[in-house]
Amino acid sequence: MKEKELRRSMAVFTIGTVMKLTNLTARQIRYYEEQQIVQPQRTETNRRMYSLSDVDRLLEIKDYLSEGLNIPAIRRIYDEEKQKTAKFPEEKEHHLTDEDVRRILYKEILDASGFNSLDKNTWKR
DNA sequence: ATTCTGACA
DNA sequence: TGTCAGAA
Incomplete structure (x- = not known):
């Protein structure tokens, strides 16, 4: 493949x-x-x-933006993905598990909305 | 005709 | 983000 x-x-x-x-x-x-x-x-x-990957990425960016993420947050997500890819060159498919993505996105959304007063352990996991 | 960079009434 | 200019 x-x-x-x-x-x-x-x-x-x-x-x-x-x-x-x-x-x-x-x-x-x-x-x-x-x-x-x-x-x-x-x-x-x-x-x-x-x-084609770039187009998918652009479409994905549109979604992230509509979900409340800002550019810096999105950049971080792709940076982390790149870090994992470098760590596991073999695993071409699941660089990030769905749980990883959810955890990251939830955190980013809170950051972007300035709602950082909550205890991090509240939405951990 | 299309795209690029830089700039901002 | 829109939009206009000047160049490629």
């Missing part, structure tokens, strides 16, 4: 088609890149090229 990963990783979409696929504006797509949460490739002429 390495062939599939390769295809999902190949940058074949222009920002124009990504806009249609994600319903995001070019401004937003470029901004997210600025914030380091998506890293499209560039052509020799400096045009951004996105892969």
